[in-house]
Amino acid sequence: LVRIIDQRLLPGEFLERDLRTLDDMVDAIRTLAVRGAPAIGVAAAMGLASLAAGLSRSGTGDFRERVEACGRALRGARPTAVNLAWAVDRVLAAGADQEDPIAVAHAMRREADAIREEDRDMCRRIGEFGASLLRDGMTVLTHCNTGALATAGIGTALGAIYVAHERGLRIRVLASETRPLLQGSRLTAWELCHAGIEVSVVADGAVASMMQSGSVDCCIVGADRITRRGDVANKIGTLSHAVVAGAYGVPFYVAAPTSTVDAETVSGLDVVIEERSPGEILLIAGHTGEQQGIMANNPAFDITPAELVSAIITDSGIYKAPYDLGAWKAAERSTDPSTPDL
Amino acid sequence: LVRIIDQRLLPGEFLERDLRTLDDMVDAIRTLAVRGAPAIGVAAAMGLASLAAGLSRSGTGDFRERVEACGRALRGARPTAVNLAWAVDRVLAAGADQEDPIAVAHAMRREADAIREEDRDMCRRIGEFGASLLRDGMTVLTHCNTGALATAGIGTALGAIYVAHERGLRIRVLASETRPLLQGSRLTAWELCHAGIEVSVVADGAVASMMQSGSVDCCIVGADRITRRGDVANKIGTLSHAVVAGAYGVPFYVAAPTSTVDAETVSGLDVVIEERSPGEILLIAGHTGEQQGIMANNPAFDITPAELVSAIITDSGIYKAPYDLGAWKAAERSTDPSTPDL
Secondary structure, three states: OEEEEOOOOOOOOOOEEEEOOHHHHHHHHHOOOOOOHHHHHHHHHHHHHHHHHHHHHHOOOOHHHHHHHHHHHHHOOOOOOHHHHHHHHHHHHHOOOOOOHHHHHHHHHHHHHHHHHHHHHHHHHHHHHHHOOOOOOOEEEEEOOOOHHHOOOOOOHHHHHHHHHHOOOOOEEEEEOOOOOOHHHHHHHHHHHHOOOOEEEEOHHHHHHHHHOOOOOEEEEOOOEEEOOOOEEEEOOHHHHHHHHHHHOOOEEEEOOHHHEEOOOOOHHHOOOOEOOOHHHHHHHOOOHHHHOOEEEOEOEEEEOHHHOOEEEEOOEEEOOOOOHHHHHHOOOOOOOOOOOO | OEEEEOOOOOOOOOOEEEEOOHHHHHHHHHOOOOOOHHHHHHHHHHHHHHHHHHHHHHOOOOHHHHHHHHHHHHHOOOOOOHHHHHHHHHHHHHOOOOOOHHHHHHHHHHHHHHHHHHHHHHHHHHHHHHHOOOOOOOEEEEEOOOOHHHOOOOOOHHHHHHHHHHOOOOOEEEEEOOOOOOHHHHHHHHHHHHOOOEEEEEOHHHHHHHHHOOOOOEEEEOOOEEEOOOOEEEEOOHHHHHHHHHHHOOOEEEEOOHHHEEOOOOOHHHOOOOEOOOHHHHHHHOOOHHHHOOEEEOEOEEEEOHHHOOEEEEOOEEEOOOOOHHHHHHOOOOOOOOOOOO
């Protein structure tokens, strides 16, 4: 059993939902009831461990095959976020050296718990590194939701803002609403408001005007996947903000845990971009959809090239171009967040 | 009496509404029941002439003062579009050299009719000049709505697409949805679909990704005001598309009648930008608004600097930078749309 906050209902309703079956878990990930790359990874890890425990108790002979089938189904629920595959593979590997299903399931549960704890710790370190880039009185633009709802901790990009707020800095957040699913408006604004941090929502298309007028001091966004050369797959609309930030000289930071780095993939051109239903675009406008012959393009992510990223804030430090994230991923973690190398 | 299509209800419902009083007319303009810079100008001209006719029949002594008060109220309904003030002033001036209220009201009605007819003709010429920039098979991005709904004719930016379609060119239109009021998704997609032109809606934030992948051949947008140096005030979100188009080498065209040029204003920095209600941003996301302490910035327009505009398509020809639109406005109209000077 995995308990999640159903993020589809926020801000109107705060509902915790119990996921009991594989179908429940795949459906929750696919429909964005649980979302945010780190949160998806943690939920899939916990879910897989929970399913393995159930299968181990039923004592069937094909335990290993059935657990692996669960892992494949969870991995396939969303294609772009790399944490999902990473977390599933890590939990599967945890029990690989044991035979007894009960022991395997125990090992998988310990690994899932470790992933959750590590995510919480990583958020804190990302937040501390990120906060070192913020100054009192800054207005910070963010996109989508990268906070407590998106992780097992205080968040990635929002983690930096939470830590800065804890340290007494006055930070004003501009949350771009993030069409089509409005995670910025629904989730980020809701989260920050509850934390007592000043937040104002802007249409995605209004961000350029605010950067032009000098109203944005820096941008911090999250990432669903970072390639070896530093290209960043993140929620659709990120690239637009990055291009405009570059044009107006606004620093553009990406905050993400090391598990977001896909060292196998060099360029963002090679990342599979999930295309979602046209209905997410059309229904809000009152269209009954395809029956009127009106189409929609609805990519869920875009790729921001490394050249537009001022720095990548991770749990092991702050990195600037040229990125060599294969090496970075292998490197030991810095233990002193007070001296980022930027 | 002025009859309009209530654009707030599209695409769900096609309703024609009769505007009978000054309050009706101001309200229709302010709430965007009638919208699109040329359509607002025509509606205000027709409305003012209609109000003057009513006042002339009631035979009160303060006819002139009351008509001018109507003009001021209409002018003030929306501050950014220059056609509104231009049309009102032109109708007011039409009766200025006569004493008899009935004769004044007749002159104002003739002037309002002329504005409507001229708008129709201007749309056609803009469409013909604009179509000369399009090629068979192109994918054209547009923003907001600049078509038949926004003018008394075939539109400005969409006019170019309609004329190209008439000429047998296959044009595919990408309509950015245009948050917060979704004019691209609700109105442009509806209009083009009814005209048999292929249209696909994209979130405003997804446009950058489509330009990055080479899926957009050019952009054509309208304008609510163009300053003497060629800065363009248009629907919020336009600047973002222009910056990204510049970054990816996609031509960015602005199509507008000469009445959109504000020769008194040199720079876009001097244009008053209408700020609309936070509710337009927040309600769609399920917020109950300020009671939760969540704010929103909601500028209705942004300013695209002349440097980002590849060409301005008008009813008198196609102009490229450096723009001197004071001189352009004074110049005679070209009579041969087949030889644009681009």
